Amino acid sequence: MGVLKASFLLAPTVCLIAADPSSVEVRAILPGGGRAVLRLQFRRGLLIEKKPLPPTFLLRKATGGWVVFEDLSAEGKWWVLESLFPEDQWNREEVIHKVRWPELESVWLMASLFMGHGQNYDKLEMANPKNPEKLLSGDLWKIPQRLLSPELGGSGTPPVHSQPEDELDDDGKITAYRALLAFDEDKEGKFAAYRLRKGEALYSSVVIRYSDRVDAKEVNALADEIAKRSGIDDVRSIQPGTLIKIPSKALSAPFQPEGTVALKADQEMREEVRQTRRVDAGPKLGGLRIVLDAGHGGIDRGASANGIWESDFVYDICCRVKQLLEENTDAQVSSTIRYPGTGYKLRNDIPVPTKAAQILTTPPFPIDGDAASAVGVHLRWVLANDLFATFLKKGDAQKTLFISFHADSLHPSARGTMVYVPGASFVPSSFSLGANRGAGVREMKKGSHTAFSSRERLQGEARSRLFGEALVKALRQSKILVHPNRAIRNVIHRDGKNFIPAVIRYNEARTKVLIEVANLTNEDDAANLRDAGFRQRYAEAVVNGIRAHFKK
Ligand SMILES: [Zn+2]
Known part of the structure; x- marks a missing residue:
């Protein structure tokens, strides 16, 4: 993305x-x-x-x-x-x-x-x-x-300095970050005041941390707005201690002022996370239904930068996770997508983009045009929902897991993995995919209509967050970089809109995440993804995360 x-x-x-x-x-x-x-x-x-x-x-x-x-x-x-x-x-x-x-x-x-x-x-x-x-x-x-x-989206990566809250889990970080804000008002309206610390940059430590913006253009625009409001002339050389005014409307839900609806909803969700118990699937993960997805493919390469592109590299990680699960666990595993040329074979070198990919509906759906790519996005969750519906005839709904693998191209100062979970307020209570958008596949019958009660939406976010925590922990243990500022997110802000990707928005798995493995715009992240050894380590960490999560 x-x-x-x-x-x-x-x-x-x-x-x-x-x-x-x-x-x-x-x-x-x-x-x-x-x-x-x-x-x-x-x-x-x-x-x-x-x-x-x-x-x-x-x-x-x-x-x-x-x-x-x-x-x-x-x-x-x-x-x-x-x-x-x-x-x-x-x-x-x-x-x-x-x-x-x-x-x-x-x-x-x-x-x-x-x-x-x-x-x-x-x-x-x-x-x-x-x-x-x-x-x-x-x-x-x-x-x-x-x-x-x-400012034009190039690499001006600021140095990484550690801060006291860096080692905390997501919930701990939110509390620590919030404690650094003071809420106030001036003639331009309400704002949160923040004092920049040594080694911090406006882009990463203020905009990416305190807002829901991650795209280069969005981050730059808000950084400029904040700089102007705070009377800062040059965003690239701000002294530590400088007072930064973040307009209230730009703050993410957990950093909204007391008494706001968004903050209340966020606190309610965090309480739900604390109340949610892990589900035990045993050491071999028997009885667990896992659907894996790799973003893009076929004509759609996804994001590209620094000489690599999204589709093939995240597909290779997906294949590695699939293989590890099949060889070492009793979980029932499917992929929504397959590259007919290489199948699920692991690849060390990926010299050029693979041209053919298909969504494994009945019949298979080739991603061979821009319109096909747009339809394919929906068919992934339609197919997953159909597979889960079949599983639920005998299986335990609590043991359904969906993971979609992507890589993003964010502001170049951002590094590492970001995990998206379906924010409860961004999932509609019901949704039906029009038959004309379903390409006539058989799975449309069971999979294309979704309905979630408000309780289910809250649980969906809470359970997915809990899994996100396990994943982030497993990645850290494998020395894989995760985003330093709030690696688990429940919404994306882009072009003035807040949304969560369709593949997890309409997905009926109880636990569902979209993983942005790395930021392709960052040279070091891109170099990692190009390296087959890294992709293998990544896949192993994901499997470790799955094991850790499905355990009481
Ligand atoms: Zn993507």
Whole structure:
């Protein structure tokens, strides 16, 4: 899941209003419909007309009629680059910049706009060894994701410092993190005050920890908003002790002020977790029904960055978990998906994306088109629900487990595993998948209608959280990195909406999680996933987590 950069702005229809040998001016359309002039000058960089800009585009208070590019927020910078160079391609792994004004542009300028500073020009030249130094109109320059400035989604990984609460379990962390906040109000409304500690960055220690945002774009936008509200000029160099104001509306449920509905619901759920008893499935896990799922596949590779892509690598982990369970336990195991070319064979090297994959419905459903990929997402839970319905004729409902494996592309400063559980308030009380979306598979009959009472939704989240805890613990014991700030989450915030992925939202397993194994945008995480040894260790840790959870 996740994207490096989405085109969240209008298609920028710019018009050229003036050009002379030493500068060019274009009028660019703002998200709200207004227009602002961008002036690109030979050897003097880029100026933006200040007056029409929305406040969220500015990083600091600027005087005069023009602001320099460097004084724009991440949101503002994205808008300028998109407006000025509408033909640039923003891919997950790289930006392809097309030279538009060869007499005004330079490698130095590209480095300063895309990489944070002109001094990075030599790295840019190294990444484009065949390009001539003298720019020509239409030349394509490749800016790898890792070279982009952090605000544009590049790797600016802040150093990892340990904090006292790092070793606590999820519940302990929530309590500790909450204790670091003070609730207050100013003329802009209610906020939670936080004092940044040594080694902490606004992105990871405030935004990712205290909000439900994880995507690079979302994290950057909220970091900019918080910086502005807190009177911080440069988000990259904030002194320890600086007062950070987090707007209340951006806080995750467990950090909401006293008396709010969201906080009350969260506390109720945590109490439910404490009351929930583990189910004993014995040492060989006999009587346990497990359905495994690997995200994406076929035409849909999922997220990609740093030379790898999601589908094949998470499928390989899924195959390893399946094999370990089949060889060492008596659990009944199925996978929702199969790659017909390699079957469930474990692979050490995965050189290129596998083109064919099918969901194991009756008949099998090939993921061979964009529409097929969208249908496939639903068929995974439809198939799982059908398998569970068959199991329940004799089996114990408490012994049903569903795990979906994914890898995400988050803000590059984020590292490690994140576990998603179905937040009780994001699961509908009933849902039916329209017959026309079910591709005519036989499993639609039993599996496509779901209904959960409020009690079941609460239990579903609590039981899944308890499993998440066991999983996180097992991963840590195997020295596998889990997300340092709240590794277990029950909601994702994206494009102004809160949601939980369909594959666990409509799933009737009593215990169900979606695991984001690693953050592909982070180079170290990507290198891990590429390594078959890591994938094996990961699979072993997952099985250890399953064993630990299904034990009293
Ligand atoms: Zn995914």
